[in-house]
Amino acid sequence: MFDLVQKNKTAVQVVLGLVSLGLVVGFGIGGYSAFHDSEPYLAKVGSTLITERELAEAVGNRNVPDNMKPSLVAQLVSQQLLQEEARGLRMVATDESLRELIATIPAFQVDGKFDPKRYKELLANQQMTPEMFQARLKQDIVARQLIGGFSQAAIVSSAVQGRVEKMLGERREVQLAFLGADAFLKGMSVTDEEIKQYYDANQSEFKMPEMVKLEYLVLSQAALASGQQVSDAEIQKFFDENKEKIGKPLAEVKSQIKDLLKMQKSQAAFRDKAREFNEIVYQKADSLKPAAEAFNLQILKSDWVSRESAKERELSNPKIAEAVFSDDVLNKKHNSEAIEVSQGVMVAARVVEHKPEQVLPLADVSAKVADKLKMEKAVKKAQEDGVAKLKALQEGQGVNLAWSPAKALARAEAHGLDDEQIKAIFRVGTDKLPGYAGTEVKGKGYVFFKVAKVLPADQLPAEGKLQMADALAQMYGQVALDGYLEALRKQIKVEYKLAPSKSQEK
Template sequence: MLQDIRDKSQGIVVKIIVGFIVVTFALFGVEALVKSFTSTDKVAKVDGTDITRAQMLQQADLQRRQLIAMSNGHVNPAMLQENVLQKNALNELIQGALIDNQIASLKLGVSDGQVNSYLLQNPQFQTDGKFDQTKYVNFIRTLGFTPLAFKNRVRESILSQQLERGVVNSDFVLPYQVDSIAQLQSQERSFDYVKFSLADQSEKTRVTDKELKAYYDEHKNEFKTPEQVKINYVELTAADFANKVKVTNEDLQEAYKAFVAGLPKEERKASHILIDNTHTEKQAKAILDKIKAQLAKGVSFADLAKEYSDDIGSKKKGGELGYITQGTMVKPFEDALFSMKKGQVKEVKTKFGWHLIKLEAIKDPKVPSLADKKAALEKQIVAKKAQEALFAAHENISDLAYASDQLKPLANEYGVKVQTSNYFSRDGGNNAITSNASVISAAFGDTVLKDGQNSDLIDLGGNKVVVIHLADHKPESVQSFEQAKKEVTSKLVQSKAEAAIMAQAKAAETAPSTKWTSVKLAKRGQDEIASLAFTMAQPEGKPVMDIKKLDDGDLVLIRLNKVQAGSDKASDRQEQAYGQYLRETESKMNLTSQNEWLKSKADIETNL
């Protein structure tokens, strides 16, 4: 399909279309151009508000990107199928339209300042506690947004949260509800049980070839080799650009400055004597003068601190504060300390009172020379520039992938090889490329699988990208009996063993020879069998029996004899947890009810 477009791109029809685009763009702007292609292609209408196919496809693409980002590329490929994404996207857009209408009717609003504040304070967009424009732009780019479009999304999200909080904050929990949960949690149950092992029964189970063939013929569709593809691909990493970047002297100087700035700062060892604010200024000055006079006579600073200082934290240690870096003390104290010479004593006033500070020692950071750090810095600069070069090459890589129906031109452009994968299904392959959800989605997408074209650039993360092309395709096929025999045997043995232990369990319900294991006053969740006993109805006059399945496939016949009502009083911590659980549960139910109510009274049409 894409090749047909390329082949015919010089035709008169294309020229007319291009002419239309140019004129429309010049006269009315890009918005009119977009509307001319999308306004009539509606997939739904909600109370008169149209939802276009373009909106649905954009939302589906956003969902795909979010799924991949949240799962670090290891999302279930079935969740990335176009029909699944589009269906979910349309449902979200319909729900969004309903909420937007509700927000409008309630006249809720959010200012530009609130949106900006949210973005500036979001830790996801910060580096060292400050807003990072580069991080912000890179993030929204991965989601396919422009800054303006993303801010509008944030605005919509804040408005939706306002509506949700209005529902959630109206919920409340009564004390008797918390008490009921506490009583249920402390309930105890007495029961008898007997287990039937699936593994043991499977060991005893025999099947004939005739049974196997009959089972295969009846369940052929269960024994299929899934659809598989083999792909050619070009993988590009930052390392592929390392030999193409240069390190200038200016680069080295900037990197060295940044390195030095990140080294530990100068540290100053200080002691002080504090005369706190319980004294008047006149009293404090008199004490300080007295201390200074004794210092002049040779009395040690430490002894004077022990005698006069009001700082109980350092008094007993002779006023010693240890090593101090800039930014850790109040400003007047710090300014004085970092202006002093070793051994000097200086007086300063702070909000804590009057201090005599003594500078005991200065510890300068050891700064390696540029020559010592040159090799390491060059390596860092090359790595950073190579990453930037790869990112800058994204557009060219995409253009080369689109311009050809082969991978060789792309590989030649960047001096790398075209590689070939093993066959893999929609569940993915066994290496980093073929197990990547985006690669799997592209490999089984129409562009690659049906049209035989190169994929778009796929970002693998970790400074790696890939473009793929179909090498071979194997449709789904039913396995022959011989191919499937091992799996048929396993399934038939399990089926017969399950039927056998179920019959044994049913017979044991009334058999006088059944050997029961008794459990008295079991607590909720103490083990798997006890948990199953707590799923059974309470006995009324006589024991209740039921057959339950364990996680390992074994069956257990449980005879529930007695239910002991809970009486334990919940602790304050438990009451808080139960109350929170009930509030969250009610909030979810109320939000669901609200959404269903909005949907029930809306006029919704869908064309998908």
């Protein structure tokens, strides 16, 4: 069960809002309601559409920059392909395995034990019901079961593993020295003409985006569920009909049954409430007050909202920005339509304050531009000086640098160094030591590396060899999985409206 929790940790974190853009998306596609039958889509897998709404939900309803969308959409397409295949193979996650998994998730525990109240509270904070969470987690478990077969089937030869162990285990004793731009900054100067040229050529840097402040209402299914009434007779009836499955006395499960029945009632009522909510904000378009009074909602006020971002979670959905910057809402001062920003959450908004896009005047940014240009010149000077000093070191000349204490580094132990710096260190020839390497540090200067000693790889213990074999099997398995996904794309029609690159499709 521990392995199952570890493999599904990403999925759980997505629901709890703990991952940020750039991480692997954990959940598949949940489909969407009749409100979105005509919604434009980013990709289509079989008959399942991947829309902006699904993309936003997959990353915790955060706004997704355009340059990241192709990669994230490609991940969602791959996940949906696996789910389609799992359905075809009749693979399912049992209710028992799901309950066991949820009970072992630390976020849902109090004093080391699963706590139903905390479980519901955390999900409610994400505008999600237990039923929604469990349905999505089931999808994720099944997809990961399908993926797991590839890493388990991969076989790596002992010779290949031995070479990898030797390469990764080798360590080099390294000292660092840094030549920073600050050492050259005092000698740098810029002219008014240079400042003006930069300002004219980079107007986009000084643009303040168009922004609005909003009043808005939030109608949520979770809040609706809390107001539902459930009688003792209804609880008794449910218990009697499911007594064998429950297997506990009514007194022990009464509160859980009550919550379940509340949610079932709210699911049946929410669609009607959402439609009524939309009708009121549309028909009474000059104010949100009628809808607020009809549904006993508080009119909330936002901070400044741009087309790209909003501080308030409910307003981060791209469809909100599309609506509030439309002519009808922005210029005619009407309410927006009721927008489903996540499953079971509707938002209606209106503009109360507006700032048009503007370019800050040169006088306001002149000092900032001057500082930037001086730093750019200082960085360039430091890097040129660094290249010259490295050449002198490699030719055996003495160079006055402040070297750090020696530290043993391995390829897999970055210690704050980037990939290019690690590569530079391990490209140093070992026939004559010390050897030297150096790289530019973007925007900062130049860094030198002195390799004084090579330390051969230690013999891995048995447990380490098993871990290495597992890691290599996963790498080989990923190659096999990429091929499998490519085959699925030929069987299941995939259509992109937002076309990813070939590397992103994998």
